Amino acid sequence: MSLITTLARLEAVDTGRAQPLATVRHRHLSDRPLVLVPLTTAGEAGAPLGALVGTDRDEPRLLVVPQPRDRDLRFAFLAELADVVLPYIDDHAREVEAAERSETDPETGKRVKVEVELCAEAAQLIVPSRAGIDLVRLLGRSMRFRRTAEQDPEAPHPAPPRVPLLGRWFTHYGERARVPGSSLLLALTDVLSRHWATGQSTLEDQHLGALLAWIDPPDGGSGAEAALRAELLRDAEGQLVCPPAGPATDPAFDNKLLAPAIERYDRARTALAAAEDGVEADDRLGELTAAERHIRELVASRTRPTWDAVWRGLDLLRALPEGPRAADRWTRDRWSFTGHRDRVLAGEPPQPRRDDAVTAANKLATREREQARLEAQEALDDPLVMAGRRLAGEAFAGEVTDVVMAYGEGKRPSPRPLVTVRTDDTPHLGERVKVYRSLGGKPQAAEFVGYEEDGATGAGTSPPGPESTSGPGSGPGSGSGSGSGGTLVVLRVLDRMGRGREPEPGSVPEKGDLLCFTLFEHEQRGGAKLPDPEDTPWTHGGPPGGTDTAPQPDAVTDEDIL
Amino acid sequence: MNKAVLASALGAPSAFGQSQFAFMRGNAFEARVKADGGAELLRLVHEKLDPGAEPPAAGAVPDLTAVGPEGRAARTALALREAGATGGWTLLDHPLLTLDVAGSPAFLEPDAVVVHPDGSWTVVEIKSFPMLDGSADAAKVGAAARQSAVYVLALERVAARLDPAPEVRQTVLLVCPKDFSNLPTGSAVDVRKQRSVTRRQLDRLTRVEDIADALPEGTCFAPDLPAAELTAAVESVPATYAPECLSACELAFHCRARSRARGAVTTLGRSLRAELGSLASVDEVLSAARGTSGDPTDPTVAALRRAAALRAEALGTRTTAPARDPARGAGNCATSHGAAAVNEPQPARRTAGRSGTTCP
Numbered sequence: 001m002s003l004i005t006t007l008a009r010l011e012a013v014d015t016g017r018a019q020p021l022a023t024v025r026h027r028h029l030s031d032r033p034l035v036l037v038p039l040t041t042a043g044e045a046g047a048p049l050g051a052l053v054g055t056d057r058d059e060p061r062l063l064v065v066p067q068p069r070d071r072d073l074r075f076a077f078l079a080e081l082a083d084v085v086l087p088y089i090d091d092h093a094r095e096v097e098a099a100e101r102s103e104t105d106p107e108t109g110k111r112v113k114v115e116v117e118l119c120a121e122a123a124q125l126i127v128p129s130r131a132g133i134d135l136v137r138l139l140g141r142s143m144r145f146r147r148t149a150e151q152d153p154e155a156p157h158p159a160p161p162r163v164p165l166l167g168r169w170f171t172h173y174g175e176r177a178r179v180p181g182s183s184l185l186l187a188l189t190d191v192l193s194r195h196w197a198t199g200q201s202t203l204e205d206q207h208l209g210a211l212l213a214w215i216d217p218p219d220g221g222s223g224a225e226a227a228l229r230a231e232l233l234r235d236a237e238g239q240l241v242c243p244p245a246g247p248a249t250d251p252a253f254d255n256k257l258l259a260p261a262i263e264r265y266d267r268a269r270t271a272l273a274a275a276e277d278g279v280e281a282d283d284r285l286g287e288l289t290a291a292e293r294h295i296r297e298l299v300a301s302r303t304r305p306t307w308d309a310v311w312r313g314l315d316l317l318r319a320l321p322e323g324p325r326a327a328d329r330w331t332r333d334r335w336s337f338t339g340h341r342d343r344v345l346a347g348e349p350p351q352p353r354r355d356d357a358v359t360a361a362n363k364l365a366t367r368e369r370e371q372a373r374l375e376a377q378e379a380l381d382d383p384l385v386m387a388g389r390r391l392a393g394e395a396f397a398g399e400v401t402d403v404v405m406a407y408g409e410g411k412r413p414s415p416r417p418l419v420t421v422r423t424d425d426t427p428h429l430g431e432r433v434k435v436y437r438s439l440g441g442k443p444q445a446a447e448f449v450g451y452e453e454d455g456a457t458g459a460g461t462s463p464p465g466p467e468s469t470s471g472p473g474s475g476p477g478s479g480s481g482s483g484s485g486g487t488l489v490v491l492r493v494l495d496r497m498g499r500g501r502e503p504e505p506g507s508v509p510e511k512g513d514l515l516c517f518t519l520f521e522h523e524q525r526g527g528a529k530l531p532d533p534e535d536t537p538w539t540h541g542g543p544p545g546g547t548d549t550a551p552q553p554d555a556v557t558d559e560d561i562l
Numbered sequence: 563m564n565k566a567v568l569a570s571a572l573g574a575p576s577a578f579g580q581s582q583f584a585f586m587r588g589n590a591f592e593a594r595v596k597a598d599g600g601a602e603l604l605r606l607v608h609e610k611l612d613p614g615a616e617p618p619a620a621g622a623v624p625d626l627t628a629v630g631p632e633g634r635a636a637r638t639a640l641a642l643r644e645a646g647a648t649g650g651w652t653l654l655d656h657p658l659l660t661l662d663v664a665g666s667p668a669f670l671e672p673d674a675v676v677v678h679p680d681g682s683w684t685v686v687e688i689k690s691f692p693m694l695d696g697s698a699d700a701a702k703v704g705a706a707a708r709q710s711a712v713y714v715l716a717l718e719r720v721a722a723r724l725d726p727a728p729e730v731r732q733t734v735l736l737v738c739p740k741d742f743s744n745l746p747t748g749s750a751v752d753v754r755k756q757r758s759v760t761r762r763q764l765d766r767l768t769r770v771e772d773i774a775d776a777l778p779e780g781t782c783f784a785p786d787l788p789a790a791e792l793t794a795a796v797e798s799v800p801a802t803y804a805p806e807c808l809s810a811c812e813l814a815f816h817c818r819a820r821s822r823a824r825g826a827v828t829t830l831g832r833s834l835r836a837e838l839g840s841l842a843s844v845d846e847v848l849s850a851a852r853g854t855s856g857d858p859t860d861p862t863v864a865a866l867r868r869a870a871a872l873r874a875e876a877l878g879t880r881t882t883a884p885a886r887d888p889a890r891g892a893g894n895c896a897t898s899h900g901a902a903a904v905n906e907p908q909p910a911r912r913t914a915g916r917s918g919t920t921c922p
Contacts, residue, residue, distance in 0.1 A: 043584030201805035254581035
């Protein structure tokens with residue numbers, strides 16, 4: 001946590017309200033996201049108990065597993081989930097636009113442009129909390145190796161059709177969620193706490209109800225008190241008034257309400273199976289239906305508050321304008337979505353249990369690159385994020401006080417103007433350090449020449465005095481005008497001035513301009529290309545063995561929980 | 563002392579509790595692992611930890627029942643001594659060990675301890691979280707390793723009393739369900755690091771007698787005392803709350819409320835103390851940031867004021883300057899009224915539920 005974030009948190013403690021951490025929204029939100037609020041059974045590896053799912057905030061679809069230990073009921077749940085999620089994904093997979101991608105021509109080895117399809121919009125999945133993302137991954141892992149009756153008629157316990165496909169999509173979404181800045185699968189608590197600082201610890205921010213209470217307290221009261229109520233308030237029966245966002249349930253709910261309800265359901269089912277004639281069976285079927293309805297009501301009562309909270313959180317986020325560069329990251333998400341769609345259409349096998357060396361290295365490199373991209377783009381989009389970078393000495397802002405035209409020493413003299421910037425920031429500038437500013441959306445590079453003292457021409461590469469490095473603002477009145485105080489930084493502009501001897505108009509800063517330079521690059525370059533999986537060197541395990549063998553399904557036993 | 567009851571009496575009941583589903587599942591899995599005289603468990607220990615030894619045909623499972631915890635602990639020590647002499651595999655199901663914690667004995671009950679044919683001992687921990695494709699949740703494995711390390715320490719105490727002292731293996735066996743099935747699978751976990759950390763922490767713990775000596779005469783923690791008296795009694799024992807306490811201690815909500823009331827910055831996380839130096843309370847930090855208190859030559863105070871100024875500037879100029887050109891027109895000082903004035907006419911931010919500027 002940077003000092004500026006810490007300060008925002010302390011201000012939140014002081015005011016009792018969450019404080020902004022961003023002035024724009026740094027994640028793309030689809031117009032029609034699919035919200036999934038799952039619940040699981042305690043103690044089982046992600047065995048679903050129920051879920052609310054849908055794209056319409058007023059009409060969520062309720063899915064319930066009345067007896068989570070029953071495989072058939074669990075499969076029925078997953079099949080229903082697939083019936084909601086897959087059509088939503090298909091809707092997005094159909095709408096395409098033409099795009100270009102450069103590929104290496106296999107014959108000539110040259111890079112050529114290829115016309116490809118890009119989905120116009122990707123399906124966006126939203127879960128309440130980070131644990132929800134883990135559950136999506138887990139469900140993906142459990143479903144993608146299942147065999148349906150069609151694929152393998154001999155296997156016991158075949159999965160309903162489309163369940164393995166849902167598993168592959170969930171796996172893809174879970175994997176994509178690990179890429180920094182991606183928005184295919186979002187945990188609402190993560191996105192909210194990216195944009196607001198609350199007066200509680202990051203650990204407590206994982207509670208969606210408490211987090212929302214800080215950001216938007218009901219009736220405009222104190223956020224701190226509302227958060228405490230959301231976290232701890234219980235009704236007369238000892239149940240939390242604001243149920244946890246899941247997927248785990250509150251033990252008090254399990255023990256007092258859910259366990260008796262499931263027991264009643266089990267009894268009704270046994271009784272129905274033992275019924276001897278039609279009339280008796282009718283009665284007992286009625287009891288079974290009532291028991292099931294009771295469990296459905298219980299699950300609905302625990303998921304509906306979270307469902308409403310998720311949509312309220314989305315409203316809050318939508319009120320922020322989207323950061324200009326968030327769209328660029330969303331385009332990458334669309335590429336990722338399209339790529340998976342194509343792999344599914346091409347009939348490729350499900351993602352393997354373990355990545356081979358090349359795939360793993362590629363994933364890691366992608367995450368590192370996207371992390372750097374995210375940090376740079378957020379700072380460029382948002383002055384508040386940039387303020388944090390300026391505080392850390394990774395950027396500086398100021399007014400141009402002087403521009404001197406100069407030329408490079410090459411055969412063809414090219415413009416290399418010297419720009420003096422007065423800044424109150426304390427960037428970590430070393431000799432010939434490159435700095436960047438945004439010029440029409442593209443980065444313009446400059447290099448650090450030296451510091452200049454007021455009125456003096458002699459420039460050195462060390463700051464003129466310790467007073468100015470300790471930062472203005474330490475005394476009242478400093479920095480009240482743009483002409484006094486601060487450090488004078490001399491920069492040599494290096495590019496984006498056109499090909500001619502005279503720089504193109506508007507490409508060189510002018511006196512009086514207010515500019516912000518960063519010490520980090522605005523655009524990330526990809527690293528060295530990795531070999532194809534078939535060319536994995538033996539030092540890294542060699543080519544993946546038997547690439548054409550499809551992964552085997554998990555062994556199935558009678559006591560499986562998922 | 564029952565801290566959960568105490569917490570309820572203080573008006574800040576703990577949120578701990580176990581779902582009966584989790585409880586049933588844990589027990590069912592453990593029973594399955596230990597079925598048939600622990601054949602499956604011994605097979606896993608042999609395979610994962612001691613493949614050189616003879617395969618376990620039928621392990622001995624001594625009876626460890628006795629009256630009272632001391633009796634059971636003594637029975638466990640005896641069974642361990644006898645098992646070493648047989649030269650075969652022995653499984654101790656739920657033995658009872660003692661460990662000296664801050665000067666008073668604590669009783670510990672590992673899931674199982676296995677005696678190898680070479681006389682060495684291994685701690686076995688059975689957990690019901692799954693091991694998916696050979697890996698399990700790192701946080702849960704870490705917790706299990708810390709737990710097992712305490713058992714290893716306790717076993718070492720028992721071993722030290724024997725002659726020759728048998729080896730207590732520093733690698734424990736963690737048994738979990740495999741993938742999504744109910745079949746057990748095991749993994750060797752090296753707990754040397756956790757063991758030495760725990761040992762150092764135990765050595766450094768203030769002894770219970772010393773804490774008791776420091777308390778005022780007549781301090782009592784009986785939950786039926788009036789709340790005010792009880793609160794005063796609990797207050798007499800110093801506690802340093804941090805958010806991590808929430809997942810470990812029944813009294814955490816009480817301590818959190820006190821910590822918040824005091825305005826301690828660690829309520830938001832331990833790392834804040836490192837960042838904020840000597841400024842320990844929220845008010846101190848904020849007044850230093852606003853320039854009304856604090857020593858401007860203190861680097862922390864200077865950095866805070868700089869942070870406050872930059873934050874006010876970024877928030878205040880949002881509508882007056884393009885996003886990429888943070889202008890400095892609003893001034894650099896957080897307390898500047900200019901910055902506050904710029905902030906006011908922004909209806910969009912109200913609807914976003916934020917309170918806008920924090921400047922007075």
